[in-house]
Amino acid sequence: MRERRLVVVNAPKPIESDTKRFYMKGAFVEVDCVKCNRPVKLDLSERPLSYPVFNKAFVEHIYCEDCDIDMPVKLILNLSLELVTRKGEP
Numbered sequence: 807m808r809e810r811r812l813v814v815v816n817a818p819k820p821i822e823s824d825t826k827r828f829y830m831k832g833a834f835v836e837v838d839c840v841k842c843n844r845p846v847k848l849d850l851s852e853r854p855l856s857y858p859v860f861n862k863a864f865v866e867h868i869y870c871e872d873c874d875i876d877m878p879v880k881l882i883l884n885l886s887l888e889l890v891t892r893k894g895e896p
C-alpha cells in the first residue's frame with residue numbers, strides 16, 4: 807500500500823476574501839492622535855473590514871472626532887495554512 811503523502815502548504819501570497827463584513831472580535835488598532843495626542847482606537851469588532859485581502863498590506867483610516875483628523879495606518883492581515891497532522895497520525 808502506498809504511503810500517504812503529507813504536504814505543507816503555506817500561503818504568503820495575497821488571498822482574496824469574499825466576506826463582505828469581516829469582523830475581528832477583540833482586535834483593535836490604537837494610535838495617538840497627531841494633534842491632541844490622545845489615543846484613538848479602530849475597533850475591528852465594531853468596524854469590519856470589507857472584502858479583506860489576506861497577506862497584503864492595506865491602509866485603514868483612524869479618525870479623531872475631537873480634532874476632525876483622519877490618520878491613515880498601514881496594516882496587514884496574515885493568513886496561513888499549516889499542517890498539524892504528523893506522518894503516521896490518522
Ligand SMILES: [Zn+2]
Pocket residue numbers: 839840841842843844870871872873874875
Ligand atoms: Zn485628536
